[in-house]
Amino acid sequence: MATMGQLWANTGSTLATLMFTYTIFRRWFPHVGDHLEPFFQRLFSRFYPYIQIKFHEYSGEHFKRSESKATSGIQSYLSKDSSLRAKKLKANTTKGSKSLVLSMDNREEITDEFESVTVWWQSKKVRNTRQSFSFYPAADEKRYYTLKFHRRDREVIIERYLDHVMKEGKMIKMKNRERKLYSNTPGQNHRNQTKWSHVTFEHPASFDTLAMEEKKKEEIKNDLVKFSKSKDYYKKIGKAWKRGYLLFGPPGTGKSTMIAAMANFLEYDVYDLELTTVMDNTQLRSLLIETSTKSIIVIEDIDCSLNLTGQRKKKKEEEEDGDEKKMKCEGEKKESKVTLSGLLNFIDGLWSACGGERIIVFTTNFVDKLDPALIRKGRMDKHIEMSYCGFEAFKVLAKNYLDVEESELFDEVKRLLEVEGIKMTPADVGENLLPKSEGEEGETCLKRLVEALKEEKEEAKRRVEEEVKRKIRREGK
Structure with missing residues (x-):
């Protein structure tokens, strides 16, 4: 006895033959074909188990055309799988993106899964037979994506999957944007x-x-x-x-x-x-x-x-x-x-x-x-x-500026910063650690910092003494 899959395959094959015959018939007898088209569409939709949704690249017409947000989100969503699965890719330099975006080329198809449901995405392009003036490049072409899924999965796709695609696509686009x-x-x-x-x-x-x-x-x-x-x-x-x-x-x-x-x-x-x-x-x-x-x-x-x-x-x-x-x-x-x-x-x-x-x-x-x-x-x-430089912050700066993680001078720096309590900002510490000439060694920069810390200690002492003298003069008046 034939399986359900074989029955669908046979039905699909028969429908495909009928559609092919109808296409040839309509080519030679276009007026008769127009009358028969509704009949064939109803017949095809009754037995064909799949549903298709079309997403056009642009919305509006002529001067009011603008890129569809849905298509932009779909392209970003599919870009993560396109580079791995598709055989033909196209590279886009999307405005505001910090890198190239790879997407499916025309007539490419990839599959996706969501909640154990399989769907098929395809990139398509058709030529516009009507002559019209437009500022858009390739305005004589209409690009779009098609989403195909089994009719039994309609609820999952409509209620959850499309929302998932838009959210994920938006997140990917934000991540790839040029900040x-x-x-x-x-x-x-x-x-x-x-x-x-x-x-x-x-x-x-x-x-x-x-x-x-x-x-x-x-x-x-x-x-x-x-x-x-x-x-x-x-x-x-x-x-x-x-x-x-x-x-x-x-x-x-x-x-x-x-x-x-x-x-x-x-x-x-x-x-x-x-x-x-x-x-x-x-x-x-x-x-x-x-x-x-x-x-x-x-x-x-x-x-x-x-x-x-x-x-x-x-x-x-x-x-x-x-x-x-x-x-x-x-x-x-x-x-x-x-x-x-x-x-x-x-x-x-x-x-x-x-x-x-x-x-x-x-x-x-x-x-x-x-x-x-x-x-x-x-x-x-x-x-x-945001406080003055401590020993832990100093070690980060020594690693950043000198690529030094250990040195005998570290103990002296720790003593000056923590025991002596010398206040020096990370900016000043970094300036002292910065090599002043090509080839200057890290130990030389560390010694310069130690000397600067000692000078800051003496300067702080002088400032305290001057403040005491000013206070005495004010009280004397």
């Missing part, structure tokens, strides 16, 4: 403006090269990973999918490097927001709306960006701090009308929920100067102190 460093351009008007300009983000910083204690780095990395995987959790608790980081510490402690390492670790874009060029709260909100998901929004030196540090202080306290603040924030611009309230709404107001998967980072050299409302938990969720 950007954005900045807001000064002097923009409100009517016709390009809010962000960008360059390719190519900063080489990573957590491996970051001068910081290993335990602290792991804590930050774990926090970032947890955030990036918490979309459903944030939705569950009713909060916008964002997280705030406050990086504080003296200049040269690696705050900007930390931001670059975070961006490279998560593969996010970076938006460097210069508040002093933002005219008012409305423009600040517009800038936020224009940022993309999977991004880090950075406001560096928040204590010097605008007059946001003392808006809740009494007038007398503001006057006392005025001269000191003026010296530290000499470059501050006064024409911006961005307020503390506007910035708070930017961070966690209703508009902050437009989009998702964003990290907002503030950096400051003087955390005590900031308004508590600006840095409370829920706005700046994680506070990270």
Whole structure:
């Protein structure tokens, strides 16, 4: 007795013969064929066990044509298998991609499996017989993908598989994209403006090269990973999918490097927001709306960006701090009308929920100067102190700069940093470790660092003595 598979094979063979005969018949008798076509289509669909879905490369017509998001997602999804399975490939230089994308060439077919269901994908191309003018290259051709699956699997494909393809394709496309460093351009008007300009983000910083204690780095990395995987959790608790980081510490402690390492670790874009060029709260909100998901929004030196540090202080306290603040924030611009309230709404107001998967980072050299409302938990969720160089951070720098992991001078450096408590920033330590000439040995660079640490010790001692003398003179008056 014939098996079910043999019956389907025989049926398929018979249908194929009928369709071939019908095609020849229609070629010679086109008008009669038009009348018979509905009959053959119904006959074919009744016995043919497979369903096909067609995805066109472009949607719309003529001047309104645009690349289909569905086809773009499918191409990205299939690219991971095309290079391994397909025999004929085509290489695309997709706009915004950091590398070539390999996809199936015309008439190639690959299979895919999902929940024990097998599907077939095929890339096709047909010529457009109608003459029409178009700016698109190869406008006389229509490219599309076809998805074929058994009719018994319709529910799995329609309800779950297509959604899976779109999500995976989007993730692959985001991973392969060329990441950007954005900045807001000064002097923009409100009517016709390009809010962000960008360059390719190519900063080489990573957590491996970051001068910081290993335990602290792991804590930050774990926090970032947890955030990036918490979309459903944030939705569950009713909060916008964002997280705030406050990086504080003296200049040269690696705050900007930390931001670059975070961006490279998560593969996010970076938006460097210069508040002093933002005219008012409305423009600040517009800038936020224009940022993309999977991004880090950075406001560096928040204590010097605008007059946001003392808006809740009494007038007398503001006057006392005025001269000191003026010296530290000499470059501050006064024409911006961005307020503390506007910035708070930017961070966690209703508009902050437009989009998702964003990290907002503030950096400051003087955390005590900031308004508590600006840095409370829920706005700046994680506070990270970027401190002076410790021995563990020094070892990372010695490995980075000199490729040295052990030396007799390490004990002396450890004594000076930990026992003597000499304060030197990672930037200054790195500068002393940097070879000054070709062929300069690592031991020479380490000795230079030891001498610099000893000089810093003497300099710190002199500063203390001078401060004592100034205090005595003030008290004497």
